[in-house]
Amino acid sequence: MTRWPTPLPMLRALELAGEAAAVGEVPVGAVVVKGGEIVGEGHNLTRTTNDPTAHAEIVAIRRAAEALGQERLEDCALFVTLEPCAMCAGAIAHARLATLTYGANDPKGGGVEHGARVFAQAQCHHRPEVVSGVGEAEAAELLRGFFAGRR
16 A cells, blocks of 8 residues: 555644643644635634634634635635544535545544544535545554543
């Protein structure tokens, strides 16, 4: 099996996940890219801001929409270190992101290939191209290390 190099946006998302862990947040990072440039990024901020919706994906989507001055991110790609939950998958669909690339699977809380499978529902009006497993080992190790330290 050939292992391709991790794309730069995912490397940045992994850095952001590390920053999240350093401030006590679950280590998830996300980056929105348009035309090869990062237009929005973030990491989990739920504990820092006391906001249950401040997942890395939501933070990055909000920042990208603000930077671009538009609610639809049709020509953009999202890179995130963990499979998005159902809430974030819904936001991805509403933002009309063209591509979702994520690292580690989330069998307990995922909403893309696990759990709710939001994009497979008839009610979902936009389905991005989904690529999984990019930077998976690195993302999974960040998560394992974070939760091991909490036990």
